[in-house]
Amino acid sequence: MRAVLLLALKSAWARRLTLGIALVAIALASALLLAVERVRSDARASFTQSVSGVDLVVGARSGAVQLMLYAVFHSGSATNNMRWESFEALATHPAVDWAVPLSLGDGHRGFPVLGTSAAYFDRLRYGDRQALTFSAGKPFAEVFEAVLGSEVAAQLGYRPGDHITLSHGMAELGPEHADKPFTVVGILAPTGTPVDRTVHVDLAAITAIHLDWAGGAPLPGLAIPAEQVRKFDLQPQEITAMLIGLKSRGDVFRLQRHINGYRGEPLLAVMPGVALDELWQTLATVEQTLFALSALVVAVGLAGLTATLLAGLNERRRELAILRALGAGPREIFMMLTVEGLLVTALGVFLGAALLAAGIVTLGPLLREYGVHLALRPPAANEWGLVVSILTTGLLASLVPGWRAWQISLADGLTPRN
């Protein structure tokens, strides 16, 4: 039996071109299927990890997901602002433990700038309720100080003490706030969340750089130098959103209702975990469709393998007859074909997983801009499940040529008839 399997390997190697094409098809299909699954699960994980510890996200009334995506993930379209008075009123609500303002809209070389309070660094939790830590420096204490996410610092090569200028809007070529440079005072440790891609400055700084601006452009003839800004009231009129942590979890629904019915202005309070789950529910059909399509692609790939092996069988009738004359039984011939198919499937899946890894390395940074962190890691349980089902289907697909070879070897005996 071992001898026959060894011969099967050599025989397969002799037909490496045709088998290689089947192999590539299976590899691409498996990579696609594994990627769909990986992106699905890692997208969920990375989105969920970004909001652990926040009880409510509050902003002007819009869509829950739109608010979440903009306020927490800094992607999607801007929402309306909420008033500063509303922030103050909610921050002092008896049920509220902590509140952090968020002000978005500016950027630095493609990275979003977040105006917030220093409390942000103490309060925000990510992953499994871990606190933010600094890999260098400290939180901002002055108006024109900035704290960088790990990726911003790594990609742009910044260190504490460097100076940066912000641009108006997220576009890389937006008008510059060149007259008011910021000093980098801290760099955060990597979190695998949108924090890594964010430039953090004091909320007051956002007001300060816009003192001499109106309607998205500098006011002509009015230039307030950086040293002078402290003379102005730097309290903002409006912010983009706020994060709330509660003293007691039990108050969340009550406070949410309170905010959604807030008298001062139309506000929306979102429970981030709930909104994400609801988002996944909405996307379930899309996910399932994608999954079904890629499963179909795998099926097509495996059907290609069956076709390749079956087509090859006709040319291999002589080979089978020779093996029969040498003493191989129909059972061994059957095994030989089946093992060959299974081997190609296994190699294909392995190659597919390697392709996925390569894809994560090359395309991962791109997805990170959308808040999805794909990590290079061994397959999780659900992915092993997929691997096993591809292999099982591959085995079934290989049984067909195996069975056909069995038939042929019984009918032909020692001399192929054609």
Next chain:
Amino acid sequence: MTHSVDQAIRIKELTYRWPRQCADCLAISHFAVAHGERVFLHGPSGSGKSTLLALLGGVALPQTGRIELLGQPLTALSAHARDRFRADHVGFVFQQFNLLPWLSARDNVLLPCIFSTRRRERAGDPQQAAARLLTHLDLAPALWQKPAAELSVGQQQRVAAARALIGQPGILIADEPTSALDAPRQQAFIDLLLAETAAANAALLFVSHDVRLAAHFDRTVALAEVNCAATEAAT
């Protein structure tokens, strides 16, 4: 009942009909080949020569009758045991395409030693045995490592003969091994085959439609003489 240990091949009261055929292809009341005997069996094409060889190889089973090879009743063995027996005791040379094209000439010769422990042991050192046989069969060492597909038809047939002979099987069966060769080479190949089977003391059943090749054999048999099915069909 005469004991048949002295016979390499013994067939008694055999009838064989291919599946889904209405007439018997073979009906042989008696046919035998002695140990070391070299028999030329001839008959027109379609007369059932290859069918007989399939029965001797144990890949087909007669509906009635008895086949003994080297004293072992083949008909009493399971399909798996017949496969083993074939690997251990019978060497085959066919008309053409005898070799696995993706193996070298030498590896093709060594194949029986992979399939049969008995033949590996009887070969002694298989590598040396292969080298000896290839030399005897006039194949230049330069060709031994070449993929079989790159050899000429004549060279391929000689490699096939070496493979059939390695490990000294008791029986050699050749099914029209010369029909793909040009006339001058046919007799040379047959002479080589005869010499090597004699050296290995194996019985040789050589099958061909071409009676002109019968010259150097111990005995010549026309299939029609032993096959009653043919005469029945003819009348």
Next chain:
Amino acid sequence: MNAQVLLAATLICGMPFAHAQHKHVHGEGRLDAVIDEGSISLDVELPLDAVVGFERAPKNDKQKAALAGAEKILNDAATLWQPTPAAGCSVQSVQVGMPKFDGEHADIDANYVFHCADPAELKAIETTLFKHFKRLYRLETQRSGPVGQGAQRLTPKKPVLVW
């Protein structure tokens, strides 16, 4: 790639904010669950139609009896909600607000509070609401608990809230 498709889909759908506005959907109830330390608080809102099959003030004795029967079932917190047995939870309070029949649609609001002796063991809560009220076909659930927040749709086939 896929994430972009997902995000694009998200943005296009522009998810309506559930629960913020009190929609009334026939056959669909809502559940707000807070699991905090050793206590469970369940806020349920059920359309009257899903519970008794009508929405207006009861017109005859049969409808009155149905209403009374439903109220009785809804007050039986221990059969209606079954937290993980190992957690040793017991009913602390039950409040069932039957509708007053003034507006267009009538809802039942109920609140259940449990106390659990061993909160670490608490992994799930099963409801028998669907067995009692056949016209109820789903319960949109929001939860805030030890492993964070989440939303889940409970149905007669999946009547268990897990986290």
